[in-house]
Amino acid sequence: MKISTKGRYALRLMLDLALQEGESPVPLRDVAQRQDISDKYLEQIVTQLGRAGLVRSVRGAGGGYLLTRPAGEYTVGEILRALEGSLTPVTCAEDPSCCCRSEDCVTMEIWSQIAAAVSSVVDHTTLQDLVDRARAKQTTC
Numbered sequence: 380m381k382i383s384t385k386g387r388y389a390l391r392l393m394l395d396l397a398l399q400e401g402e403s404p405v406p407l408r409d410v411a412q413r414q415d416i417s418d419k420y421l422e423q424i425v426t427q428l429g430r431a432g433l434v435r436s437v438r439g440a441g442g443g444y445l446l447t448r449p450a451g452e453y454t455v456g457e458i459l460r461a462l463e464g465s466l467t468p469v470t471c472a473e474d475p476s477c478c479c480r481s482e483d484c485v486t487m488e489i490w491s492q493i494a495a496a497v498s499s500v501v502d503h504t505t506l507q508d509l510v511d512r513a514r515a516k517q518t519t520c
Contacts, residue, residue, distance in 0.1 A: 380466065380467075380468040380493075380497065382459060382463060383462070383463060384420075385423070385424055385427075385462045385463070386459045386462045386463045388414070388416055388420065388421065388424055389424050389427070389428060389458055389459070389461065389462045390455065390458055390459065390509075391414050391416070392410055392414070392416075392421060392424060392425065392428070393428070393433065393434070393446070393453065393458050393506055394506065394509050394510065394513065395410045395413060395414055396410070396434065396444060396445065396446050397446060397450040397453075397506050397507070397509070397510045398510055398513060398514075400446060400449075400450060400510075403441055403443070404436075404437040404441065404442050404443030404444060404445050405443040405444055405445070406442070406443040406444075407421050407422065407425060407443065407444060409443070410444075424462065425444060427461060427462055428458075428461060428462075431461035432447055433446070433447060433453065433457070433458065433461060434446060434447060435447050446506075449507070450505065450506040450507040450510050451505050451506070451507035452505070453505060453506040453507075454501065454502050454503070454504065454505055454506075455500075455501040455502075455504045455505070455506070455509070456498060456501035456502040456504075457502075458506070459501060466494070466497050466498065466501065467490070467493075467494040467497075468490050468493050468494060468497075469490045471484070471487050471490065472487065472490035472491045472493070472494045473494065475487065
C-alpha cells in the first residue's frame with residue numbers, strides 16, 4: 380500500500396493549519412510556501428478536505444482556511460481516508476465476499492493483519508499528536 384502525494388500533502392496541510400490554530404484563517408498561499416507545495420495542488424486537496432467537513436473556508440480579506448474541530452478530534456486515518464479512500468492493501472481484506480477463494484485463502488489472513496496494523500496506527504494517532512511532535516522538534520533545534 381502506498382499513500383499518494385495527495386494523501387501526504389493533505390496531512391501536511393492539516394498539520395500546518397493545526398499549528399496555526401487560534402489565529403486567524405490561514406491563507407492557502409502561506410501554507411503552500413511553508414510546505415513547498417504548489418498552490419494549485421493544495422486547492423484541489425483543500426476542496427476534498429472541505430467536502431469531507433475537515434476544513435472550512437473564510438472568504439474575503441483576511442480569509443483562508445480553518446479546522447472545523449480541535450486538532451485532538453481528528454485522526455490521521457480520517458484525514459488520509461478523505462483523500463485516499465480505503466487504506467486496506469487488497470480489496471478482499473475489506474470485503475471477503477468479493478473473492479470466491481476467501482474461505483480457503485491463507486494469504487487473506489496476512490492482508491487482514493496488515494490492514495489492522497495500519498488502521499491501528501492511523502486511527503490512534505491524532506492531529507494533536509502530530510502538533511505536539513512538531514513543536515517538540517522545533518524546540519530541540
